[in-house]
Amino acid sequence: MNSELARSLPIGVFDSGVGGLTVLKALREALPAEDLVYLGDTARLPYGTKSPKSIERYACQATRLLQEQGIKLLVVACNTASAVALDALKAQMSPLPVIGVVEPGASAAVQAKPGGSHLVLATEATVRLGAYRRAIEHLDAAASVREHACEMLVSLAEEGWTDGEIATAIIRRYLDDASASASSPDSVILGCTHFPLLRDAIERCLEPGTTVVDSATTTAAVASRMLDETGLRSDGDTAGAIELLATDGATRFARVGGAFLGGKLDASDIRLVDL
């Protein structure tokens, strides 16, 4: 592929559902001139309860569809797929680059506080995979890591109850359960794509001075650097387009996804595709 053509292609973003739209939003803010195409595999969510083999197969199918449309960079905006299928997706996309959400979050936390104590808030599936722990310990042997499953934060974000008394009570309870007798962490990593919607509420429940690492914005920053390193940044200076694809449930995707993307979506904005 010639480099001018490659630069003109969109960035592909893949998630099991709507959560990855927080990553799409961060990419839009960091890279306003890039075209973006998002694929949510809503027909087969959640990935977290599936076997690693199925997750890899699903992720490769989704990536194949994005490759057929033409993309220059793949962002895997799904913690489960990032933890399980990143190597397979890199092999499939090669020589074009692939970015997951786990490494950027882990790296940002370690940079914020070398040798620090980190608390990863995530889904049960992500905690079970232990990918943030491994990534942080790989980068900083002196770091200490706790991971805590916070399933209710997912439904809280999807329900749109991102502020107020109920959100605060649930967040406090999870932070209390996660801390037990341990001291307050130096950084809190939002290890689920849904959680950036709760960032303000979470920050208000933390000790002053705690760093909050949001995998969506850190992943977008890595994507921006990657485009420069590979010479794939768009030549355009007009606002890029966004295309939204899903495998099922356009109405729900539009309703929940609008809040995640920070705007209003209509079911007709989403194109249904088969994998």
Place this chain on the structure above:
Amino acid sequence: MNSELARSLPIGVFDSGVGGLTVLKALREALPAEDLVYLGDTARLPYGTKSPKSIERYACQATRLLQEQGIKLLVVACNTASAVALDALKAQMSPLPVIGVVEPGASAAVQAKPGGSHLVLATEATVRLGAYRRAIEHLDAAASVREHACEMLVSLAEEGWTDGEIATAIIRRYLDDASASASSPDSVILGCTHFPLLRDAIERCLEPGTTVVDSATTTAAVASRMLDETGLRSDGDTAGAIELLATDGATRFARVGGAFLGGKLDASDIRLVDL
């Protein structure tokens, strides 16, 4: 099949996940001498976001597996499958009987308050299907029905936070949203198999005198009547056995399911099957 053999067979219970264990528990209490076999299609949950055609296919596959093991009665402990696939399952099981969870709940509400106002608390998928509304209006043209989606109650039940401040705040918020300016309902129907775990907390948030209809216990009562009507009640007088089958995730099934069934489960208590 001779009737003695038929009477000795277990009752089959099918759900998309662990929620239906509340129905299994109610069946165990109503019918202590019956053997029970439960199949949770955990690999493919949630059904609510799938197409009606897929739901029917999944439900028929699950029923086929239970039929091959040998069952005398099928209880569909899944609101989505009850709403979408009951006719297909009845055809497949014929001449043996099939009971869903929607009709018994609707019928109990109408009997409790003819011409009354009913509030159905359910998942978004069940509300969208409108099965409780149709069933109630079919039984009682004078009834008024409101249906309200309460997704957070599902994760609340699965998290085991079935009591206390957070549960109360979430339930109050849903009841407020559901009522808007309307008057307090005569009956509240727990139209999701997860919600019996929250029954006490829900009752405490309602006006005194409101009837709470729990589809799990009403379904078990209908099953008991059905066994007598068909002559299929077990001759045994010893405690029946329970067998648990799932299509994925025995560890999570055991952890969450224990609370639903009202006891402790170990992953080795669950047999994994393929559909």
